[in-house]
Amino acid sequence: MTAVRLAAVDVGASSGRVMLARVGPETLELAEAHRFRNEPVRAAGTLHWDVLALYRGVLEGLRAAGPVAGLGIDTWAVDYGLLDATGALLGNPVHYRDGRTEGVGDRVAEQLGPARLYATTGLQHLPFNTLYQLVAAAGTPQLEAAHRLLLIPDLIAYWLSGVIGAEVTNASTTQLYDLRRRAWATDLMADAGIRGELFPPLREPGTRIGPVLPTLGLPGTPEVVAVGSHDTASAVVGVPAVGEHFAYISCGTWSLVGVELDAPVLTEASRRANFTNESGVDGTFRYLRNVMGLWPLQESMRTWGTTDLPALLREATDEPAFRSVVDPDDPTFLPPGDLPARIAEACRRTGEPVPVHPAATVRCILDSLALAHRRAVQQAQQLSGRHVDAVHVVGGGARNDLLCQLTADACGLPVLAGPVEATALGNALVQARALDAIGGGLAELRSVLRATQQIVRYEPRADAAAWRAAARRLGWED
Numbered sequence: 107m108t109a110v111r112l113a114a115v116d117v118g119a120s121s122g123r124v125m126l127a128r129v130g131p132e133t134l135e136l137a138e139a140h141r142f143r144n145e146p147v148r149a150a151g152t153l154h155w156d157v158l159a160l161y162r163g164v165l166e167g168l169r170a171a172g173p174v175a176g177l178g179i180d181t182w183a184v185d186y187g188l189l190d191a192t193g194a195l196l197g198n199p200v201h202y203r204d205g206r207t208e209g210v211g212d213r214v215a216e217q218l219g220p221a222r223l224y225a226t227t228g229l230q231h232l233p234f235n236t237l238y239q240l241v242a243a244a245g246t247p248q249l250e251a252a253h254r255l256l257l258i259p260d261l262i263a264y265w266l267s268g269v270i271g272a273e274v275t276n277a278s279t280t281q282l283y284d285l286r287r288r289a290w291a292t293d294l295m296a297d298a299g300i301r302g303e304l305f306p307p308l309r310e311p312g313t314r315i316g317p318v319l320p321t322l323g324l325p326g327t328p329e330v331v332a333v334g335s336h337d338t339a340s341a342v343v344g345v346p347a348v349g350e351h352f353a354y355i356s357c358g359t360w361s362l363v364g365v366e367l368d369a370p371v372l373t374e375a376s377r378r379a380n381f382t383n384e385s386g387v388d389g390t391f392r393y394l395r396n397v398m399g400l401w402p403l404q405e406s407m408r409t410w411g412t413t414d415l416p417a418l419l420r421e422a423t424d425e426p427a428f429r430s431v432v433d434p435d436d437p438t439f440l441p442p443g444d445l446p447a448r449i450a451e452a453c454r455r456t457g458e459p460v461p462v463h464p465a466a467t468v469r470c471i472l473d474s475l476a477l478a479h480r481r482a483v484q485q486a487q488q489l490s491g492r493h494v495d496a497v498h499v500v501g502g503g504a505r506n507d508l509l510c511q512l513t514a515d516a517c518g519l520p521v522l523a524g525p526v527e528a529t530a531l532g533n534a535l536v537q538a539r540a541l542d543a544i545g546g547g548l549a550e551l552r553s554v555l556r557a558t559q560q561i562v563r564y565e566p567r568a569d570a571a572a573w574r575a576a577a578r579r580l581g582w583e584d
C-alpha cells in the first residue's frame with residue numbers, strides 16, 4: 107500500500123477548511139490548503155447559512171489542494187437544503203440557531219411521546235433537531251415545493267458529484283433515523299406530518315459516492331467518498347485513544363462530551379439525562395451530551411469586537427478561579443447576540459457575582475465549561491457503565507491551554523489534548539481506507555494517529571474539593 111493524497115473538507119460552525127492529507131499505513135500528514143470563515147446571514151428575520159459562500163470556499167480549497175485521489179466532506183449536523191424536482195436549491199438553508207423552532211420541540215416531543223422518540227432514534231432532545239425544524243417549516247411554500255432534502259455535507263457532495271444520498275452518521279442526528287433498524291424512521295415521519303419521500307437513500311461511511319463532475323474543472327478526477335459526514339463522527343475517529351477506556355471532548359463551537367460504545371444506551375435514566383446515541387463509523391455509537399462549548403466565548407468576542415484570543419486567555423488565567431459560575435447550557439445562551447450581557451444576567455439571577463470586565467467573563471465561561479465537562483464525563487460513565495481513565499480533547503479547544511488544564515482538574519483525570527484537526531484527520535483516514543491505501547479498524551487508524559500527531563498531556567491538580575463546591579453552586583452535586 108502506498109500513501110495517497112486526499113482532500114478533507116471540514117466545515118464547522120465557525121470556519122471551513124480544505125485540508126490536504128497524505129495517508130498510508132505509516133504516514134499521516136496534514137496541511138491546510140484553504141480556510142474560510144463561516145458567517146451566517148440574517149435576512150428578512152431568518153438566520154441562514156451562506157451555503158454558496160461555503161461551497162465557493164470548498165471549490166477554492168480543492169483547487170488550492172491540487173490533484174488528489176479522493177475527497178470527503180463533513181460539516182455540522184442537523185441542517186439541510188431543499189431541492190426542487192430539477193435538483194435546484196430552494197432558498198438558503200436555515201441556521202439551527204434561528205428562532206423558528208422556539209417552543210416547537212417541546213410540543214412535538216409531547217405529541218409523539220418522548221419515550222417513543224428516544225426508543226426509536228436514541229437522540230437527545232435539542233430544540234433544533236431536524237425533526238423539529240421540519241415541523242416548524244410545515245406548510246411553507248418552500249417545503250411544499252421540495253422534492254428532496256439533503257443534509258449540508260450531502261448537499262455539497264451532490265454539487266460535486268451529481269449523486270444524491272444521505273450519509274448515516276449525519277442522518278442519525280436528525281431524530282428521524284431509526285438507530286436499531288438502521289433506516290429512516292418512516293412511521294415517525296408520518297406521525298409528524300413529514301413526507302418520507304423527501305429523504306434520499308442512506309449510504310454508509312467508507313463507501314464511494316462517485317467521481318467529481320468533470321464540468322467543475324478540478325485538478326484530476328478525485329473520487330468523492332462518504333466519510334463520517336457529521337463532523338463529530340469524523341472527530342471521534344480522529345481521537346488518538348488506546349483501547350476503550352477513554353472519554354472524548356470534541357471541543358469547538360460545541361463541546362461534544364462522551365464515550366464510544368458498541369451498543370446504544372436507551373434507558374430511561376439516559377433519556378432523562380439527555381444523552382444521545384449518534385451512529386458512528388464502523389457501527390459504533392457516540393454516546394454523548396452536547397455542552398454549549400466555546401460558542402459563548404466566540405460570541406462574546408464578536409460583541410467586544412476583539413479577535414485577540416491569546417491575549418484574552420492570558421488575562422483570564424490571572425483571574426481568580428470560580429468567582430462566578432453559570433450553567434453553560436442555559437437556553438438563553440443559544441441564539442446569537444450579546445452573550446456578555448446574558449452571562450451577567452444569568453449571574454444576577456442565580457446570585458453569582460456579575461463579571462465586570464472581559465477577562466472576568468472569559469474566566470467565568472471557561473470555569474463553567476470545565477464544570478460542564480466534568481458533569482458530562484461523570485454521567486457518561488455512570489449511565490453507560492464504561493469506566494474511563496483519560497479524557498481526550500480534540501478540535502480548536504485543544505489549543506486552549508487554560509481550558510485543557512481546568513478540564514483535567516475538574517474531571518480529576520489526565521487530559522490528552524490534540525489533534526486540533528482531529529475531524530479532518532478522521533475524515534482523511536476513512537477515505538484512505540475506502541480507497542485501499544490503509545487497512546484495519548478504528549484501533550489501527552488511531553495507532554497511526556498516535557504515531558504521527560502531537561498530543562499534549564495535562565495532569566489533574568489536586569483541588570477536587572474546590573470543583574465539588576463549584577458544582578454544588580450550580581445544584582449539580584450533593
Ligand code: ADP
Nearest residue numbers: 118119120121358359400404501502503505506
Ligand atoms: P468549529 O469546527 O465548531 O468551527 P473549531 O474546532 O475550529 O470549531 O474550534 C474553534 C475554536 O477554537 C474557537 O472558538 C476558539 O475558541 C478555539 N481556538 C482557535 N484558535 C485558538 C488559539 N490560538 N488558542 C486557543 N483557542 C483557540
Ligand code: LRH
Nearest residue numbers: 182183184337338360396
Ligand atoms: C458540531 C455539531 C454537533 C451538533 C451541532 C449542531 O459541529 O455537529 O455535533 O450537535 O454541530
